[in-house]
Amino acid sequence: MEYLVVSLMFIVFLQTRFVELRRATLCLALQSALIAAACLVVGMSHGSGLHAWLPGVLTIAVKVLFIPYAILRVVNQLRDEREIVSDINVNYSTAFAACSMALGYMVIDGLLPQAEGRDILATSMFMIMTGLALIVMRSRAIMQMIGLITLENGIYLLGLIMTEGLPLIIELGIFLDVLIAVVILVILTSRLRLSFKTTDTNVLDKLKG
Template sequence: MTLLTILLLAGAVLLTRVSCLRTAIGILGFQSVIVALACSIIGINTGEFHMYIAAALTVIIKVGLIPYALWKVASQLKQEREIANFNISFLLAILVIIASYGFVGRELPLVSGETLAAAVAITAIGLLMIMTRRQAILQVVGLITMENGLYLLGLSITRGLPLIIELGIFFDVLVAVVILVILAQRLKHSFETTDTSILNELKG
């Protein structure tokens, strides 16, 4: 489980250095595979069958459907890349990791420290991407990264959420992603770009 947590955290940090939309989508798919493996491992360790259901839903929705929808939008763009200060984003991600491990290790010593700290850091990095990226596709990637962090947070504390809560989480994320993908497609068709900063021109 520790190795999976490290890989998930490394993927989140790597996203702060990526400008190519397709590469970011690929990393997102890799992250989701790690989450599915974590669910399966917890299912094996605890004997909870619903964890296998959660793993299957993760594969179907966050490894299959969401990356496919994002890839389809990205493939219709003309060599579009994110324009941002990646050095600052990377530095902020490192600072978030240091702060998360420092706070969780000191203030919450009784809870599964390393995994919990990594979950907090991944959630914060996902939020950072939503706030700093201009491309709608990367904002969706940030949203899913944030959700992966929150899901890992739940796993680290409860060792498996109740099935009804997991289904609710997946449904909420799927609805949010569908809305954002539709927004990205409308931006592409209207402005030939998924850069959300162009919406500033619509201010009355």
């Protein structure tokens, strides 16, 4: 599990360095694959049967395959190369991610001293704050979607470790909510591209009265 945590941290850090939307989307798929692996490890270690493997399979189906595929379809429709590459200085988001990692350990050590799974809990906090930073600091709608899924992965990982496996009905509800949210966001991003010829959400400021 330690190797999984280190790999997850590395992938999230790497995600903050990407400005090319295709690479960022593939990085999100890899991040979700690690979350799926964590689901399978936790599920198999606390029981057997449907509840042990279904969350991991759903994570692979929804977050590793469907969501990246839906995002990549939107990216492939972008004709202007400037739309595919973000123009932000990535050093800001990477610096924030480093601070988030340190803050995550400080929060966990302060609230749950000597807790089991300290590294996993800190990693989930790190993912939540990094996902929030991507939503706030990036202007491309697709990068904001990637930040939203990263944030949700962090929340899911936190709940998974704290409860040693969420109840099946709650897990199904979470996946359904995420699936609906991503479908709506993909549709809105496509409409944004068609209406304004860009996926930069800053153009929405023009709609202010």
